[in-house]
Amino acid sequence: MKKVLLTTVMSLMMCMGVFAQDYLNPPQNGETFLGVISISKGNVRSADATWGTPIEWYSALLTKARTQYPNKDVDIRQMYPTTDDHSELPWKAPVFGTVVEIGKHGPENQTFENLSKAMDKALRNVREGSRVSIDMVTISGGISINREDLKDQIIDALLDKGYKVVAKEYLEKLYDEQQAQQSGIYNDKTTVPENNFSAVGYYINVKVTETSLRVQVVNVSTGEYEGNATVNF
Numbered sequence: 735m736k737k738v739l740l741t742t743v744m745s746l747m748m749c750m751g752v753f754a755q756d757y758l759n760p761p762q763n764g765e766t767f768l769g770v771i772s773i774s775k776g777n778v779r780s781a782d783a784t785w786g787t788p789i790e791w792y793s794a795l796l797t798k799a800r801t802q803y804p805n806k807d808v809d810i811r812q813m814y815p816t817t818d819d820h821s822e823l824p825w826k827a828p829v830f831g832t833v834v835e836i837g838k839h840g841p842e843n844q845t846f847e848n849l850s851k852a853m854d855k856a857l858r859n860v861r862e863g864s865r866v867s868i869d870m871v872t873i874s875g876g877i878s879i880n881r882e883d884l885k886d887q888i889i890d891a892l893l894d895k896g897y898k899v900v901a902k903e904y905l906e907k908l909y910d911e912q913q914a915q916q917s918g919i920y921n922d923k924t925t926v927p928e929n930n931f932s933a934v935g936y937y938i939n940v941k942v943t944e945t946s947l948r949v950q951v952v953n954v955s956t957g958e959y960e961g962n963a964t965v966n967f
Contacts, residue, residue, distance in 0.1 A: 756809065757795075758788075761812075761832065762834075765811070765834040766834060768833040769802075771798055771802065772795075772829060773794045773795055773828065792813055796809065808833055808835055810833065815828075845879055845884070845942055849940075850891050852965045855965075856949040856961035857897070860960055862895070863896055864935045864936060865899075866892060866899055866935065866936045866937070867899065867901070868885060868888055868899070868940075874943050875943045876944070879942065935954055936952060936954060938952075946966045947964070948962070949961070
């Protein structure tokens with residue numbers, strides 16, 4: 735029986751080398767542990783494999799996990815066969831697997847999770863309640879993140895931290911009106927004061943690549959960097 739079990743484990747390890755499947759590895763960064771489940775190898779016996787194959791065990795475990803956690807995006811990690819205390823026949827012994835939620839592991843969610851962390855570092859010298867405006871949002875490296883969605887996340891993060899966010903479109907319109915009013919056709923009582931730009935104290939720049947997220951804070955009055963923080967994935 736020990737020889738049979740050793741052969742089974744070796745087969746599993748060979749599959750790990752051939753397929754490099756995640757279901758043989760520990761939970762990855764960003765995945766949430768949900769629990770441990772098991773199935774009997776006898777339930778997945780196939781015509782060409784006496785006790786089934788690792789890929790079949792994985793499929794059976796995943797099916798059970800999806801039934802047990804119907805509203806979550808789940809996967810199997812750390813799958814391993816066992817005969818427990820050798821009290822069961824090897825083809826009836828259970829196969830165990832760790833169930834994880836993978837819905838928060840994609841690059842988009844990973845970026846959003848690190849955004850707040852980078853902002854905390856970059857804005858540590860900027861007083862809460864200051865007026866800020868998003869200047870540039872850059873995404874490079876073929877990342878499938880929608881720029882407008884990321885911009886919305888930046889605005890939400892800034893507001894949650896107590897900052898006042900001024901739309902860049904408003905600043906551009908304000909600048910155009912200030913330039914146009916130099917013609918003298920505007921009523922002095924309705925023209926925009928030239929010092930209105932001082933209401934915005936800082937510009938925020940965010941750059942995302944496949945491996946990092948960087949947040950820069952620029953002082954509008956001086957043009958100096960007030961903060962610069964990078965979080966690596």
